[in-house]
Amino acid sequence: MATLAAPALEFARLPHPAPASAEQRAEVLANPGFGTNFSDHMVSIEWTEGLGWHDATIGPRQPITLDPACAVLHYAQEIFEGLKAYRQADGGIALFRPEANAARFNSSARRLAMPELPEDLFVESVRQIVAADREWFPTVEGGSLYLRPFMFASETFLGVRPSKQYKYLVIASPAGNYFKSGSPAVSIWVSRDYTRAAPGGTGAAKCGGNYAASLVPQAEAIERGHDQVVFLDAAEHKWVEELGGMNLYFVFDDGSLVTPALTGTILPGITRDSLLTLARDEGLSVREERYSLDQWREDAGSGKLVECFACGTAAVVTPVGKVAGHDGEFTIGSGGPGQLTQRLKDRLVAIQRGQAADPHGWVMKLG
Numbered sequence: 001m002a003t004l005a006a007p008a009l010e011f012a013r014l015p016h017p018a019p020a021s022a023e024q025r026a027e028v029l030a031n032p033g034f035g036t037n038f039s040d041h042m043v044s045i046e047w048t049e050g051l052g053w054h055d056a057t058i059g060p061r062q063p064i065t066l067d068p069a070c071a072v073l074h075y076a077q078e079i080f081e082g083l084k085a086y087r088q089a090d091g092g093i094a095l096f097r098p099e100a101n102a103a104r105f106n107s108s109a110r111r112l113a114m115p116e117l118p119e120d121l122f123v124e125s126v127r128q129i130v131a132a133d134r135e136w137f138p139t140v141e142g143g144s145l146y147l148r149p150f151m152f153a154s155e156t157f158l159g160v161r162p163s164k165q166y167k168y169l170v171i172a173s174p175a176g177n178y179f180k181s182g183s184p185a186v187s188i189w190v191s192r193d194y195t196r197a198a199p200g201g202t203g204a205a206k207c208g209g210n211y212a213a214s215l216v217p218q219a220e221a222i223e224r225g226h227d228q229v230v231f232l233d234a235a236e237h238k239w240v241e242e243l244g245g246m247n248l249y250f251v252f253d254d255g256s257l258v259t260p261a262l263t264g265t266i267l268p269g270i271t272r273d274s275l276l277t278l279a280r281d282e283g284l285s286v287r288e289e290r291y292s293l294d295q296w297r298e299d300a301g302s303g304k305l306v307e308c309f310a311c312g313t314a315a316v317v318t319p320v321g322k323v324a325g326h327d328g329e330f331t332i333g334s335g336g337p338g339q340l341t342q343r344l345k346d347r348l349v350a351i352q353r354g355q356a357a358d359p360h361g362w363v364m365k366l367g
């Protein structure tokens, strides 16, 4: 089990003067949805040039006031993370690999010319909000408390250079099962006219700007009757990269798997990384390599490709049943959820929820 290091900063604790009533909370927790309901508290920590990180607070969740010239509103210097706290089989609460989120947050910070947050402080901030809002765990099957740490340039300044002030906040949102009943297979649309990330760009950083750029292609996918957009590489427009917010895996008839290699334009998902380890634990061969759209189509047609799935913290593992593009569409396997997809998902979820052994020390119990 991972251990907690001492926090680098003391948190001022300001309990909410008027938290949601037990009735209001119960109503939300019985049907939480995703990303629309929020807990009572938030973490905030300030960074100022010369002073570093200061004023760590766990206090009431409330609106923040920004000057119209606040740097983030103009040049999008912003990064975020997404992780979940899980109710355990024994009634306790645990985080899943929060140090991996802390490390990725700092790698995003470096790319966006922002200050790094000590990893201990990141983990402690997440611990603080879970402790303050432990009444906010959904009562529904598959529910969790989704945590959103983020940082933005808060200096009032219109010049183009890194900000001299930043705000780091953590908010929490009770989340239900991403899909109401199990995981239906989704249909994905191959974007021809748009790319997500170019070599040398910000594709490997978890920054809001990447998402802003993905909204038009995602809307195009929806308009054409599909669920998600899949992006090809920007240079050759040939290699399959990832969805707008999820990584991809391909499963072959010999039981081996392929996931696109982390070339710098793909977001290094923690779910992707965990599944890589779990599949190898099972003795499966997993190759991290380039996989082209042409190969994808050919392998689906010949039956060599038997399953395909997308993965990420929010939806965990989502089977891909159909792929469509400007030059036609193809079905993968039966078009429904595959067996290996389901088994890997069950294995991961069981570890996250304390229902299975944790051989890699991924689960951080919070008591």
Ligand SMILES: *Cc1c(COP(=O)(O)O)cnc(C)c1O
Binding pocket: 082, 206, 242, 243, 244, 245, 246, 247, 267, 268, 269, 270, 271, 272, 311, 312, 313, 314
């Ligand atoms: C967050 C994210 C993922 C998934 O990462 P996880 O750590 O597994 O949640 C994949 N792709 C993009 C673009 C993302 O922003």
